[in-house]
Amino acid sequence: MTIDPVPLAFSEHDHETCSGGVLAQAGALAASRGLRLTPVRRRTLEILLESHRAMGAYEVLERLSADGFAKQPPVAYRALEFLVENGLAHRIRRLNAFAACMHPGERHSPVFLICKSCDHIAEAQGAHVATALEAAATPAGFSIERTNVEALGLCPACAAPA
Amino acid sequence: MTIDPVPLAFSEHDHETCSGGVLAQAGALAASRGLRLTPVRRRTLEILLESHRAMGAYEVLERLSADGFAKQPPVAYRALEFLVENGLAHRIRRLNAFAACMHPGERHSPVFLICKSCDHIAEAQGAHVATALEAAATPAGFSIERTNVEALGLCPACAAPA
DNA sequence: CTTGACATGTAATGCTATAACATATCAACA
DNA sequence: TGTTGATATGTTATAGCATTACATGTCAAG
Numbered sequence: 538m539t540i541d542p543v544p545l546a547f548s549e550h551d552h553e554t555c556s557g558g559v560l561a562q563a564g565a566l567a568a569s570r571g572l573r574l575t576p577v578r579r580r581t582l583e584i585l586l587e588s589h590r591a592m593g594a595y596e597v598l599e600r601l602s603a604d605g606f607a608k609q610p611p612v613a614y615r616a617l618e619f620l621v622e623n624g625l626a627h628r629i630r631r632l633n634a635f636a637a638c639m640h641p642g643e644r645h646s647p648v649f650l651i652c653k654s655c656d657h658i659a660e661a662q663g664a665h666v667a668t669a670l671e672a673a674a675t676p677a678g679f680s681i682e683r684t685n686v687e688a689l690g691l692c693p694a695c696a697a698p699a
Numbered sequence: 700m701t702i703d704p705v706p707l708a709f710s711e712h713d714h715e716t717c718s719g720g721v722l723a724q725a726g727a728l729a730a731s732r733g734l735r736l737t738p739v740r741r742r743t744l745e746i747l748l749e750s751h752r753a754m755g756a757y758e759v760l761e762r763l764s765a766d767g768f769a770k771q772p773p774v775a776y777r778a779l780e781f782l783v784e785n786g787l788a789h790r791i792r793r794l795n796a797f798a799a800c801m802h803p804g805e806r807h808s809p810v811f812l813i814c815k816s817c818d819h820i821a822e823a824q825g826a827h828v829a830t831a832l833e834a835a836a837t838p839a840g841f842s843i844e845r846t847n848v849e850a851l852g853l854c855p856a857c858a859a860p861a
Numbered sequence: 862c863t864t865g866a867c868a869t870g871t872a873a874t875g876c877t878a879t880a881a882c883a884t885a886t887c888a889a890c891a
Numbered sequence: 892t893g894t895t896g897a898t899a900t901g902t903t904a905t906a907g908c909a910t911t912a913c914a915t916g917t918c919a920a921g
């Protein structure tokens with residue numbers, strides 16, 4: 538599977554299929570890497586996958602506790618950390634929040650497009666951005682390990698006249 | 700004045716001249732735009748300019764209160780917000796911190812290079828990054844308003860063998 | 862010298878994140 | 892199969908970041 542040039546996040550789509558597919562990919566990835574996708578972790582990912590929005594850790598925590606998990610912050614933070622570490626979710630720093638990765642297991646340098654109006658988030662192809670970033674860092678003698686690239690703006694639906 | 704291709708942040712340099720110059724630029728910019736660079740605001744900028752690091756709001760607040768300003772969070776946050784809004788400082792989201800802008804008044808799409816070892820921050824040329832970002836957002840129909848581009852890694856000094 | 866806009870002082874609170882330690886679970890191996 | 896070590900979870904407490912709300916002060920225009 539390759540990454541869609543146009544992310545679904547901003548379009549009408551069959552979200553059941555969308556999220557289900559990603560969940561399946563995530564499960565397969567975890568299995569192939571010997572990761573332990575435990576109940577809390579899996580459930581956390583499911584919660585993130587319910588929408589194309591970023592959720593704060595405490596919002597996730599609420600949901601988890603409604604499902605019978607403990608309601609202390611570390612529960613959510615640990616699950617989220619696991620997902621992020623293993624490429625199953627992303628941290629959206631601008632929002633102090635987390636979003637499911639829509640392309641788990643695939644090499645991608647995500648660029649997050651954050652709609653300031655509807656709060657939806659899409660993960661765009663950032664390969665060229667990553668290249669440009671390397672080019673900007675190299676003359677400074679800086680070696681990049683990780684990057685955050687986030688753009689705030691308006692998605693097509695919200696930009697369209699009401 | 701044009702932007703240095705290689706930022707000074709990661710090199711030995713005459714920091715008095717460096718920060719003094721930026722402060723002067725900032726002052727001129729404020730004057731030309733009719734901005735009120737009040738004592739707290741000016742002092743806040745000076746504090747940020749003392750090093751090429753990002754400082755948390757509470758760290759700035761400590762410094763301000765030592766200079767006789769009130770020691771409540773809004774004091775620091777308001778001054779920092781003013782500086783950021785007017786392009787005299789940047790917010791480094793990865794660190795929940797703030798850094799002085801090294802090129803106030805000049806059009807630039809900053810890319811922040813954050814050394815994870817010495818904590819110094821350089822502001823690199825991000826024009827090409829911005830172009831690539833636009834190119835990534837356009838097919839999604841997304842219109843960008845603001846961006847954050849941050850890279851974590853090692854600066855030349857810290858990457859060099861001890 | 863009044864008015865209105867902007868800036869600052871101050872108190873209280875809310876949100877985000879982590880440290881530290883106890884307990885439990887699970888897989889590998891003796 | 893029982894021990895052990897690694898990993899995961901429960902739980903308490905606290906640290907760190909940020910904002911709301913309202914009172915007070917300052918300054919320039921009219």
